[in-house]
């Protein structure tokens with residue numbers, strides 16, 4: 001329900017219909033970032049608690065542990081690759097030079113080198129996923 | 143060829159109502175009818191109480207921004223049939239306070255804009271107030287900010303930006319674009335005066351390149367580009383201590399007589 005203030009709040013982050021693919025990547029970057037942070041915190045607490053109570057520092061992960069590791073790998077690989085693109089973009093690379101705004105308008109941030117970087121990130125992600133699947137099978141002992 | 147299209151329009155008067163309502167209107171439209179035309183038709187023929195803000199009807203004044211089928215658009219620059227839908231939802235721009243119905247309050251945005259000093263700042267103050275010549279620019283110097291100067295201040299970008307939706311104090315794309323437009327101008331040396339505002343907690347570093355701003359801009363301004371270029375400008379002056387571009391000097395042209403009232 002809208003109020004006078006009409007601010008979208010966190011839903012504004014998640015809206016993507018009508019916007020470009022960059023917005024979807026923005027959402028994925030945020031969600032994966034939060035995912036990694038949540039993992040780190042729970043992991044440190046978990047290991048710390050076990051170590052404090054039993055004195056065991058490391059044990060081979062069980063099935064759930066392995067599943068978490070595999071998903072974490074996917075998330076970290078995506079977050080790092082997309083992060084490289086974003087770092088470059090945010091320092092003014094890949095966005096193109098200022099052009100004359102002549103109708104029909106062309107946004108160089110939504111095309112050109114920046115888009116190529118997205119395709120490159122996607123390709124490298126798919127390739128790394130291939131290797132990661134093999135690692136995952138190995139981990140699971142299949 | 144005329145077609146009947148249903149409009150679901152957001153109605154809300156916060157000063158007397160607690161909750162908004164949606165009203166349904168049917169309008170005959172043809173190929174050239176814009177959403178603004180249709181709303182004005184509704185206002186004339188069906189509901190005189192409908193509040194809309196507009197002025198130029200040709201995407202120049204920037205006052206008719208609204209959410210049309212969930213996306214930020216100019217009502218006068220959007221033809222009804224191009225939306226390709228039988229029902230058209232019209233709402234006020236999100237992330238601005240609602241004054242009434244489709245009219246939103248831009249005063250916060252404009253005060254943020256003033257805070258970045260959107261004008262040419264130079265050290266030769268005397269020359270600025272009593273000009274004796276003109277500042278000449280080369281074509282490439284002009285091109286370095288021309289695209290960003292096309293902004294009509296419609297505020298669509300600042301409504302679409304996800305950072306704005308959670309950070310009320312974020313300067314927002316329209317304002318950051320304005321800051322870059324002047325800082326990149328070869329006649330200007332005001333970046334250092336703008337830095338306290340743009341290089342701050344709610345300044346340009348809050349932009350995370352969702353590019354939603356560029357995907358809604360109706361004038362081809364590409365604010366996501368100017369913001370990243372602004373970050374680059376700040377990084378290279380603050381961290382790498384690169385000296386700023388050459389500032390154009392005054393050139394008195396004898397054949398031009400300047401007369402200012």
Ligand code: SF4
Nearest residue numbers: 303349350352353355
């Ligand atoms: S590119 Fe930056 S300013 Fe533009 S919508 Fe995204 S976060 Fe906002």
Ligand code: SF4
Nearest residue numbers: 293294296297299359
């Ligand atoms: S940059 Fe584009 S969308 Fe933003 S206020 Fe200017 S014209 Fe409107």
Ligand code: FES
Nearest residue numbers: 198199204206218
């Ligand atoms: S009425 Fe001026 S921009 Fe739409």
